[in-house]
Amino acid sequence: MKKTSEDKKDHKEKSLGLCYVDSLLNLELPDEGGRKLTEQEIVGLCSEFLDAGTDTISTALQWIMANLVKYQEIQSKLFDEIRTLNSDEIQEEDLKKLPYLKAVILEGLRRHPPGHFVLPHAVTQDVGLDGYEVPKEATVNIMIAEIGWDPKIWEDPMVFKHERFLNDDDGSLNEDLSDVTGNKEVKMIPFGAGRRMCPASALAMLHLEYIVANLIKEFKWSAKVGDDIDFPEKQAFTVVMKNPLWAHVSTREHQD
Numbered sequence: 001m002k003k004t005s006e007d008k009k010d011h012k013e014k015s016l017g018l019c020y021v022d023s024l025l026n027l028e029l030p031d032e033g034g035r036k037l038t039e040q041e042i043v044g045l046c047s048e049f050l051d052a053g054t055d056t057i058s059t060a061l062q063w064i065m066a067n068l069v070k071y072q073e074i075q076s077k078l079f080d081e082i083r084t085l086n087s088d089e090i091q092e093e094d095l096k097k098l099p100y101l102k103a104v105i106l107e108g109l110r111r112h113p114p115g116h117f118v119l120p121h122a123v124t125q126d127v128g129l130d131g132y133e134v135p136k137e138a139t140v141n142i143m144i145a146e147i148g149w150d151p152k153i154w155e156d157p158m159v160f161k162h163e164r165f166l167n168d169d170d171g172s173l174n175e176d177l178s179d180v181t182g183n184k185e186v187k188m189i190p191f192g193a194g195r196r197m198c199p200a201s202a203l204a205m206l207h208l209e210y211i212v213a214n215l216i217k218e219f220k221w222s223a224k225v226g227d228d229i230d231f232p233e234k235q236a237f238t239v240v241m242k243n244p245l246w247a248h249v250s251t252r253e254h255q256d
């Protein structure tokens, strides 16, 4: 760890900035006499970051791509939208010009949230909430998936209908529905809500939009011959596709 720290010091001069481990190595805890993090704490934080940040994204990506493989008409419309950008490689700033893409990603997260629950929470003292007693230290959880599938809020909740996030008149994004923070109203909260909400929700949305846009721009995705693409789930670290996606991938330049 020490050697890495010194190596990083040299590297810092030549690089763009500090990486996550550099920040952890430099951190001092003001409430604990300014002590540094222990090696065990740093390893714990890195592992939390990697687990929370890779499995969730890859699971969400697989569900979204599976829907685009199954529903070719959605994939074609998405490709048409991406084509309007007329750019060689989609950049971060292009993404806000792609409401159809955002609607597909949101519907993917509503219909197939990678986590069906938040992390277990607890209160530090007995609390009365809306007529319910929540005892100190009892485990409290929230059913993320069920909220996004509530038929009182979502029409045909188990159907992949990305258009629900678009305004009928001009195809722009319905801003109220697409707020997933739960700050205005809790309709779907794939990242949880409140103080312990996923700290990387904006980064995750950016990654999903960026990756899906570039995958669809470069390649046409279709089902393996004889594969129907179905959507049963399996609980792993996240809720994954029981039958993982196998797709036939071909470059766009040979066909469009």
Ligand code: HEM
Pocket: 048, 049, 052, 053, 054, 056, 057, 060, 113, 114, 115, 117, 118, 119, 120, 190, 191, 192, 193, 195, 196, 197, 198, 199, 200, 201, 203, 204
């Ligand atoms: C589609 C992608 C993602 C989804 C659906 C997701 C969802 C969630 C959910 C539901 C929680 C629990 C919130 C709660 O307990 O109230 C959470 C926590 C967390 N997520 Fe994400 N996440 C995603 C991507 C990421 C990424 C990319 C990172 C890091 C780079 C990350 C880092 C974390 C961390 C560190 C926590 C724990 C926060 C805490 O305990 O206060 N997540 N995430």
